[in-house]
Amino acid sequence: MKYQTVTRTIDTLEIVQNAILRSTVDNFSQRKSREQLVDEHKRLDISCDKNKYVVHNINKQENLTLNIQLRISISNLKVDNVPTGRFLLCRVISKFVKLFSLLALVEDPEGNVERLALYNWTNFPKEGQSNIKPIDQLFLPIGTLLVIKNISYEVATSNITIIRSNNPDDVIVVDHNNKLFDDVKWSTNEKKVEIKNANDFRRCGNDYFASSNYITAIDKYSNGIKLEPQNVTLLNNRAEAYLRLYQFHNAFKDTEIALKYDPNNLKAAYRKGKALCGLKHYKDATNILQNLYQRMKGNTSIKQILEHTEMLSYENKNGKYDYLRIVDEFYERSKIKKDNKVDLVEGKGRGWIAKCDIPECTLLMVSKAFKVVFSNEAFGTMITNNKGACSCAEELTTCITRKLFEEPYYCPEVYQLYDGLNLSRDEKNKIIGKSTIHIEFIICALVHNIFGLNYEKFNLNNEITGLGLWILPSFFNHACIDENTYSFHLGDLLFVRTNRPISKGEELVINYRDATFSYEERLSYLEYINVDCQCRMCKLERSESQEIKLRMAQLLKAYHESIYPKVSKSHSVELSHIKELENIIAELRNLRKEHPDLGFNTIKLSKTLAFAYLEIGNNKKALSILKEAYDLYKSVRVSEIRIIIFDIIMINSKLKLFEEAKKWFDIILKIVVEPIMGKLEDDKPEWRKEALLLTEKILPKINSIAETLNIV
Ligand SMILES: C[S@@+](CC[C@H](N)C(=O)[O-])C[C@H]1O[C@@H](n2cnc3c(N)ncnc32)[C@H](O)[C@@H]1O
Numbered sequence: 001m002k003y004q005t006v007t008r009t010i011d012t013l014e015i016v017q018n019a020i021l022r023s024t025v026d027n028f029s030q031r032k033s034r035e036q037l038v039d040e041h042k043r044l045d046i047s048c049d050k051n052k053y054v055v056h057n058i059n060k061q062e063n064l065t066l067n068i069q070l071r072i073s074i075s076n077l078k079v080d081n082v083p084t085g086r087f088l089l090c091r092v093i094s095k096f097v098k099l100f101s102l103l104a105l106v107e108d109p110e111g112n113v114e115r116l117a118l119y120n121w122t123n124f125p126k127e128g129q130s131n132i133k134p135i136d137q138l139f140l141p142i143g144t145l146l147v148i149k150n151i152s153y154e155v156a157t158s159n160i161t162i163i164r165s166n167n168p169d170d171v172i173v174v175d176h177n178n179k180l181f182d183d184v185k186w187s188t189n190e191k192k193v194e195i196k197n198a199n200d201f202r203r204c205g206n207d208y209f210a211s212s213n214y215i216t217a218i219d220k221y222s223n224g225i226k227l228e229p230q231n232v233t234l235l236n237n238r239a240e241a242y243l244r245l246y247q248f249h250n251a252f253k254d255t256e257i258a259l260k261y262d263p264n265n266l267k268a269a270y271r272k273g274k275a276l277c278g279l280k281h282y283k284d285a286t287n288i289l290q291n292l293y294q295r296m297k298g299n300t301s302i303k304q305i306l307e308h309t310e311m312l313s314y315e316n317k318n319g320k321y322d323y324l325r326i327v328d329e330f331y332e333r334s335k336i337k338k339d340n341k342v343d344l345v346e347g348k349g350r351g352w353i354a355k356c357d358i359p360e361c362t363l364l365m366v367s368k369a370f371k372v373v374f375s376n377e378a379f380g381t382m383i384t385n386n387k388g389a390c391s392c393a394e395e396l397t398t399c400i401t402r403k404l405f406e407e408p409y410y411c412p413e414v415y416q417l418y419d420g421l422n423l424s425r426d427e428k429n430k431i432i433g434k435s436t437i438h439i440e441f442i443i444c445a446l447v448h449n450i451f452g453l454n455y456e457k458f459n460l461n462n463e464i465t466g467l468g469l470w471i472l473p474s475f476f477n478h479a480c481i482d483e484n485t486y487s488f489h490l491g492d493l494l495f496v497r498t499n500r501p502i503s504k505g506e507e508l509v510i511n512y513r514d515a516t517f518s519y520e521e522r523l524s525y526l527e528y529i530n531v532d533c534q535c536r537m538c539k540l541e542r543s544e545s546q547e548i549k550l551r552m553a554q555l556l557k558a559y560h561e562s563i564y565p566k567v568s569k570s571h572s573v574e575l576s577h578i579k580e581l582e583n584i585i586a587e588l589r590n591l592r593k594e595h596p597d598l599g600f601n602t603i604k605l606s607k608t609l610a611f612a613y614l615e616i617g618n619n620k621k622a623l624s625i626l627k628e629a630y631d632l633y634k635s636v637r638v639s640e641i642r643i644i645i646f647d648i649i650m651i652n653s654k655l656k657l658f659e660e661a662k663k664w665f666d667i668i669l670k671i672v673v674e675p676i677m678g679k680l681e682d683d684k685p686e687w688r689k690e691a692l693l694l695t696e697k698i699l700p701k702i703n704s705i706a707e708t709l710n711i712v
Helices: 012-024 034-047 198-210 214-227 232-244 248-261 266-278 282-295 300-317 324-339 375-379 386-406 408-415 425-434 439-449 519-528 536-543 546-567 575-591 600-615 619-636 640-654 658-677 687-698 700-708
Strands: 002-004 009-011 052-055 087-092 102-107 113-118 132-134 145-149 152-156 160-165 171-174 340-345 349-354 363-368 371-374 466-469 485-490 493-498 507-510
Touching (some): 034 102, 198 214, 198 232, 214 232, 232 248, 232 266, 248 266, 266 300, 282 300, 371 386, 386 439, 386 466, 408 425, 408 439, 493 658, 546 600, 575 600, 600 640, 619 640, 640 658, 640 700, 658 687, 687 700
Parallel strands (some): 113 160
Antiparallel strands (some): 002 009, 087 102, 152 160, 340 349, 349 507, 363 493, 371 466, 485 493
16 A cells, blocks of 8 residues: 655555564664564564565576685674675575565574565566465575575664665575585574573563563563463563563553552552653652652652652643643643533534533643654654655654554554544444554554644744644544634644634634645645535635636736746835736735635735835835735634734834834734643733743744844
């Protein structure tokens, strides 16, 4: 399956490969032991591609002639180095799995083990083709002796090392009777630790734990627990390994079982406290840790974790940003959540419905992200263009797939989301019930539910972008205009507030794409995610005659091609251009004269007109054009409004109308901070100071304007 983002298609297999490899490997900087690699490879098998392929013919050369001196050992391979003229003698020690390449583990005579990736071995079968094969045990089975020429040693996806071979003709299967390698001694090496009982598994797990290989340690402890389910030491050890992997839910479960068998076990209680803290159940964590501290007065590590938990609890209550007002709002949130619910909405699936009257600017929810990816994490740098967004989508899909691999109990949370797959209820229930990875579902759910980080609405430099998945906010449906809520991201928290009073029974809707995007732009996105929008704007644009549409398109084309290039450049503005632009704006408005408040297609043109007047020195006219645009569209809250306000502030200061500039500054300040802080009251003089403390962090540009205006 291909996952289409706006700019690129992503192969699902690539995503699964990425996710699985990352769940099974750590950092490549250290060579892995045979056992680690074997364990990791076993995990790969879970989700490898089970399709049948046309496989390249296997190259067998009975009369192989090679200079044995040119054999290279795995331990001598260097990353990004092609050992020209050398060959690798190895034997297969695992079955092959099909990811991008065919991947298996091989060992060399010295006993070194590494992943071998064979590229270009498979093709999708064409219709009627008969020589198709599954990639199974029979494909280069375990024990097969190989000579591989022209290899390279690379760091592949997600920082794992591979021995790469691109050409199937370079891979030669060596007959076991071949005399050429008679002198080569195979250190049939695996010093098998004999494991007989739970204690052996514990020791073995501890060794892996000590080398920070927590995944394998967990496997070993689990084997021991299978033999002795009531072994509290094993349960405690596994809980600690889970904690190291941030798998707090699993850690919590183990400590619960351990405490059931040994209620006074201090280690289990301590780890339960840590797990609860990781799960953000700060109150329960604090209770347990306080109790423990009473029993073990003077224990500094308990004291430290207790203090840390109390601090996190405090921060959490304060919205993580030391924000006292949010404490109150959390109370409000619990009330609102009780009073709103997800219900069926005609023609839209599920949606949030207000179960009581809700005042303007009420915090509806603060939701912690299921997962967020910032563009710098996906791409190495902050990138705000489509390429960045696409990488974020890829990275987010990989991270979520990986999270579900590691913690499958989260699957139902994701699988309950709208997916656009049109599955029957039965089919869907089956997927939800199974808690296994269903990549097609994950991808489709993401396409329909991801949020773009909207810092750019506030941050005029467009510095931070990213994508994330929030579960509860995913139930908000869309409206291009007249939405009654808006969302705001801070870190991985998403705040949703009402932007006007809402009556009981009304649907709570947000805006996925606002009306400053043209109808065509909105449509191409909304159709892609199955939204058939019935907002006033979409209805109007659908009902306009072809003739009107054509005329609007002509006017906008004339603006973009002939007016904008002249008027937007300093020193090239002439009165005749201004006149022409005014005529275009007037005609565009006239074409929508029945709906003056829906003439968003003139916003950008009005801004250009204001700029042109500024250029010819008519500042007052520029100001009045911008104010008119503000008045017209402020109630619809399109994002462009913020930029218009910034322009108004700038012109007012230029005209030395500082009082007026301050008035507009307060408007923009509130637009920026009220989504987080809630409604600010003018009669409380300290509001501005409080607001500026926040903008200092989230949008320092505002503070420099405040300084220029002498407001602070
Ligand atoms: C983020 S989900 C919203 C919750 C969704 N309705 C559900 O049942 O889970 C997005 C999906 O909801 C539906 N949707 C959202 N807004 C809509 C609208 N204005 N009209 C029709 N369908 C809408 C579309 O199917 C869209 O892909």
